[in-house]
Amino acid sequence: MLHAFVLVHADPPDIARVAEQLAEVPGVTEVFSVAGGVCDVVAIVRVRAHEDLVEVVTGRVTAVPGVRRTTTLVAFQAYSRHDLEALWDLGPA
Amino acid sequence: MLHAFVLVHADPPDIARVAEQLAEVPGVTEVFSVAGGVCDVVAIVRVRAHEDLVEVVTGRVTAVPGVRRTTTLVAFQAYSRHDLEALWDLGPA
Amino acid sequence: MLHAFVLVHADPPDIARVAEQLAEVPGVTEVFSVAGGVCDVVAIVRVRAHEDLVEVVTGRVTAVPGVRRTTTLVAFQAYSRHDLEALWDLGPA
Amino acid sequence: MLHAFVLVHADPPDIARVAEQLAEVPGVTEVFSVAGGVCDVVAIVRVRAHEDLVEVVTGRVTAVPGVRRTTTLVAFQAYSRHDLEALWDLGPA
Amino acid sequence: MLHAFVLVHADPPDIARVAEQLAEVPGVTEVFSVAGGVCDVVAIVRVRAHEDLVEVVTGRVTAVPGVRRTTTLVAFQAYSRHDLEALWDLGPA
Amino acid sequence: MLHAFVLVHADPPDIARVAEQLAEVPGVTEVFSVAGGVCDVVAIVRVRAHEDLVEVVTGRVTAVPGVRRTTTLVAFQAYSRHDLEALWDLGPA
Amino acid sequence: MLHAFVLVHADPPDIARVAEQLAEVPGVTEVFSVAGGVCDVVAIVRVRAHEDLVEVVTGRVTAVPGVRRTTTLVAFQAYSRHDLEALWDLGPA
Amino acid sequence: MLHAFVLVHADPPDIARVAEQLAEVPGVTEVFSVAGGVCDVVAIVRVRAHEDLVEVVTGRVTAVPGVRRTTTLVAFQAYSRHDLEALWDLGPA
Amino acid sequence: MLHAFVLVHADPPDIARVAEQLAEVPGVTEVFSVAGGVCDVVAIVRVRAHEDLVEVVTGRVTAVPGVRRTTTLVAFQAYSRHDLEALWDLGPA
Amino acid sequence: MLHAFVLVHADPPDIARVAEQLAEVPGVTEVFSVAGGVCDVVAIVRVRAHEDLVEVVTGRVTAVPGVRRTTTLVAFQAYSRHDLEALWDLGPA
Secondary structure, three states: OEEEEEEEEOOHHHHHHHHHHHHOOOOEEEEEEEOOOOOOEEEEEEEOOHHHHHHHHHHHHHHOOOOOEEEEEEEEEEEOOOOHHHHOOOOOO | OEEEEEEEEOOHHHHHHHHHHHHOOOOEEEEEEEOOOOOOEEEEEEEOOHHHHHHHHHHHHHHOOOOOEEEEEEEEEEEOOOOHHHHOOOOOO | OEEEEEEEEOOHHHHHHHHHHHHOOOOEEEEEEEOOOOOOEEEEEEEOOHHHHHHHHHHHHHHOOOOOEEEEEEEEEEEOOOOHHHHOOOOOO | OEEEEEEEEOOHHHHHHHHHHHHOOOOEEEEEEEOOOOOOEEEEEEEOOHHHHHHHHHHHHHHOOOOOEEEEEEEEEEEOOOOHHHHOOOOOO | OEEEEEEEEOOHHHHHHHHHHHHOOOOEEEEEEEOOOOOOEEEEEEEOOHHHHHHHHHHHHHHOOOOOEEEEEEEEEEEOOOOHHHHOOOOOO | OEEEEEEEEOOHHHHHHHHHHHHOOOOEEEEEEEOOOOOOEEEEEEEOOHHHHHHHHHHHHHHOOOOOEEEEEEEEEEEOOOOHHHHOOOOOO | OEEEEEEEEOOHHHHHHHHHHHHOOOOEEEEEEEOOOOOOEEEEEEEOOHHHHHHHHHHHHHHOOOOOEEEEEEEEEEEOOOOHHHHOOOOOO | OEEEEEEEEOOHHHHHHHHHHHHOOOOEEEEEEEOOOOOOEEEEEEEOOHHHHHHHHHHHHHHOOOOOEEEEEEEEEEEOOOOHHHHOOOOOO | OEEEEEEEEOOHHHHHHHHHHHHOOOOEEEEEEEOOOOOOEEEEEEEOOHHHHHHHHHHHHHHOOOOOEEEEEEEEEEEOOOOHHHHOOOOOO | OEEEEEEEEOOHHHHHHHHHHHHOOOOEEEEEEEOOOOOOEEEEEEEOOHHHHHHHHHHHHHHOOOOOEEEEEEEEEEEOOOOHHHHOOOOOO
C-alpha cells in the first residue's frame, strides 16, 4: 500500500466544504481541517499503485474547487503497531 | 477522538530509527518517513482527550533521541467515509 | 479549559474593525492589534471543549469579513501563578 | 495597562521547564506551550508602563536558560467584553 | 520618550509619495526610502505615550494610500551619546 | 548627509551590551533594542560620505563582539519636517 | 552538453497541460509533474551551447501559457555511470 | 518506471565528492552539481518499484558522507518525446 | 565611484523587454537576465554620487513598466585587479 | 562571453578578506562587499566557456576560506550600451 499526505491551502471560508469534498474522493481515506499555519487541510491518501496516487492527487484533489495550492508528501515507509493493510482493506494488491 | 499530525525534523541518518521509536509511543497510530521539503517524518496521533495529546506530543514524541524539531498540526475536524472511531477503537470515550 | 491563540492577518485599513468584531465572538476573551510583523491581530480563545474550539475558530473567527489568513496555535499546557479557571469562569466543565 | 506576547523558541526537551520558569517572572501573567510551527511557548506580559515591559522582556524572559530566540509582539490596542484592568488588577496605574 | 520603526512596503511607483505623506504625520520625525530588500520605506516614530504610538501607527500611517503592509519594531531601550529628549523636544512628558 | 539603518542580530543575553557598544561608535547616532521578529537591535548611522558609511558598518559595527549577523538598509532619500542637517550637525560637508 | 533543471510553478488545474506543452519544446528532453512542494513541474533541458539554453528557457519555456514562475538550476558538472552524450545524441557538438 | 529528483544540500568543499559518490548508487542514473539558490546537487533516481525508491533515497543517498539535507521530489507523471523506458533500460518491469 | 546591484523581479513574458529598457538608463552599465531563482534580472549601477544612485534606482529603474519588485544591494567596497575607474570612465568625479 | 554573479555568505569578521581573495581568482573581474539582506559579497565572473565557469565557481570560489554558502546566478543574456567583449578583453574566444 502507498501512502501520501496532501497538504491543502484554501481560503478560510472554503475550508469546511473543501474538506468534505476531498473526503468523497476514492483513495482519500481521511481528511482533517487543521491548526498550526503550515496548511489548512490535510488529506491522507492510501492506494495500491503509483498510478492511483497520480490519479487521486493530480486528477481529483487539485480539481476540487477552492483548492488554491497543494504540497504532497509521498510516504517512503510506514511504521505502525497496527496492521494497516488489514485496517484499510483496499481490495486485491 | 482527537487527531494531530506531528511533523518531525531529524538528521538523515536518524530518520528510520526515529520513525520506528515513534511508532511504539501509545497514542501514535501510524508513522511515515516522507519525501518533500516540509519535514522528514509524519506521526499521526489519535487520542481520547486533550491531556493525552499533551502527554504524547510534549512528553513522549519530543523525548525520542534524534527528534530535532517538531511542528504539531492539531486537527479541528475529521471528515471520512470510514467510521474512524470504530476503525481506531481506542477504548472507552 | 482549552486555550488557543489565533494569529490573524488583515489588510491595514481593516485591522481595528476586525479586532472589534472578533472580541464579540463567544469564546474569544481578548483581542489585540499587535506590532512586530508576525501577524496583525491576536485573538485569545478560552473554551471548555475541543468542539467549542472548532466552532469558534473555523466557524466564527474565519467568517469575520476582512480576515485574510489565520494561524491557530493550540495550547498544550498552561502555566500561571493565577487561577485561570477562576479568572475566566466559563461556566460548568 | 500594556500587553505583549513573547513568542519563545526552545529546544524540545527544555520546553516544559522554560514555560514553568517564565510563569514565575513578575509581569508574566500566563504561559502556554503551544502546537503549530510559529514558536514553542507563548508568554503573555501585562504591565503598567513601558519600562516594566522592557525589564520583563529584555531583562527577565531572555535570561531564562533554554530560551534560544524570542519575538515580542507589543500590543497596540486591546479589545474585550471583559474588564481586563479589573481582571488583572496589577495595582495602581 | 517612546521610539518605533515602521517598516513600510509600497509598490515601486508609490514609494516617493508615500514617504512624503508619512513625513507629514505628527509623531513621525524622519522617513527614508531605503535599499536592501527588507522593506521600501522606514518611518521613525517618536512620541510621549503608548496611546500616541497606537494612534500614529494604526491610525495615521496605515491610512496613507499606497501603504500595502507595515511591520512595526517597537523600541525597548534607546542608547545614544546624544540627548535624544532634548534633540527631539516633543513638549511636556 | 548619508543615512543607513543597520539591523543587528545578537543572542538574547548579549543584546544590551551590543547596543551600548554600538552607541559608542562614531557615526552611529542612536541605537535601539527592539521588539518584533525582524532583528534584535537597530543602529542608525548618519555620516558625511560613502567611505564613512563603509568604515562604520563594515569596519566598526561588525567588529563588536556578539554581533552575529547584520543587514544594512542604506537610505536613498530622507523626508522630514525637521532640518536633519542642523539637528545632527556632523561638522563640515 | 549543457544541462539545466527548470522548476516550474503553475496553478493546479494547468499542471498536466503545461507539462505536455513543455515536453514538445526542442531541447527539453523530459518533463515531470512532481510532489513535494518545491515546484509543480520539473523540465530537464539538454543542449549543445549556452545560446540554446537561453533560447529554450527564456524564449520557449516561459512562453508556455500557465507558467507562472520559473527557477532555473544550471548544471555545473554532470556525473553518471552512463554515457549521457551517447544516450541523448543531440547531433554535432 | 518511477522517477524522483533528490535535491541535496552539502557544504561547498564536499559538493564534487558527494556528487561522484551519488552517481555510483544503483538507481541513480545522473547527478549534477548546480547553480542557483535551491540546492547544491540534483540526483535523478529512476527505478522499477516504490520499494526501490525507498531503498535508494532513505537507504543509500542519505548515507553518503557530506549529505547535510535532502528534499525528494517524487514524480507523478513523465512527459517526453523520447521513450524513457527504452532509453533507461532498467531490466524487467 | 559608487556601485549597486538592482535585483529585479518581473513576470516571465516581460523579462527580455525590461532588461533592454533598463540597459538604456544612464548610470546602468550592464543588465543581465539570470537563472537561479533569486531574481529575474540584475542591473549594475555605477555612478559618481549618492544622489545619482537615488535618481537611477528610485527614479528610473522602478519606473520601467513590468518591474514588479526591486531589491538594491548598495556596494560598500569594490575589489578588483582591474582599474574600474578607468574601465568605466564616467566623466569627472 | 559567459557572465555569472556569485552571491557569497560569510561571517562579518571575514567579509573584507574573503572579498580580497575572491578578486584574485582568474575569471573573477570584480568583487563587492554589499549592504542589504540578500548576501555579504557579490563576485562577478566573466569567462569564455562553460567549463571555465565551473572551474571558477566550484573549484576556486568555494575553496576560499570563510566562504560559508554561495548562490550562483548564471546570466542568460547580457544587455549593455557598452561593448562588454572589448571592455573585458578576455583573450581569444
